[in-house]
Amino acid sequence: MPLPRFECLPRERRRPLLEAALDEFSARGFADASLNRIIQTAGTSKGSLYYYFEDKNDLYLTVLHEQLRDLLPDHDSVPIPVAADTNAFWAAVEKQASLFAQRLLASPRLVALIRDALATSSPRDEASRATEQMLLPWWEDTIAAGQTAGAIRTDLPRDLLIAVAMRIGQAVDTWLLTQPPETMNLDAGVREFVAFLRRAFRPETYADVASASG
Known part of the structure; x- marks a missing residue:
């Protein structure tokens, strides 16, 4: 799960990164997804991504959790x-x-x-x-x-x-x-x-x- 500082962000600031990650992971899968493409689409930096998430796996699980929370x-x-x-x-x-x-x-x-x-x-x-x-x-x-x-x-x-x-x-x-x-x-x-x-x-x-x- 993401670092606590990500949970403190307003939803509108979290959305661009989560949407970009959802597009990338759903289109290419975990193995072939590129963090560089995600941050480019989201308009952020790799430093910012690692400020909020431990790694690629953490970002993937966060995206899945957010989507399931809206659906379940x-x-x-x-x-x-x-x-x-x-x-x-x-x-x-x-x-x-x-x-x-x-x-x-x-x-x-x-x-x-x-x-x-x-x-x-x-x-x-x-x-x-x-x-x-x-x-x-x-x-x-x-x-x-x-x-x-x-x-x-x-x-x-x-x-x-x-x-x-x-x-x-x-x-x-x-x-x-x-x-x-x-x-x-x-x-x-x-x-x-x-x-x-x-x-x-x-x-x-x-x-x-x-x-x-x-």
């Missing part, structure tokens, strides 16, 4: 799916996941950046951890709402359920975003994601347990 669901833009029954709850989850997918599709530079992050070993793990931290509050509230609606099992610790949800989401995202752009089907990805969650989180009944043990 929050309590205002994507409300917690509260519903009275199982089917209504999962329909609400699918609707909100679809909204997120549509917002992602509307940002081709971010799609390109995420594709590159998934394929680049250096920033991939750090990007994944940052994304999970941003998603954590939403998942905590969503799983709690699903348990209240009877849609999500209560026999496992909630933090384990959250970890499972994030791993499923990561697997579906990786599969989806590594498809050729012309064949990428976000609607299908959303449906598969919700279907996986429903199967993993379905509350066990006495009949299920008896059948498994018999």
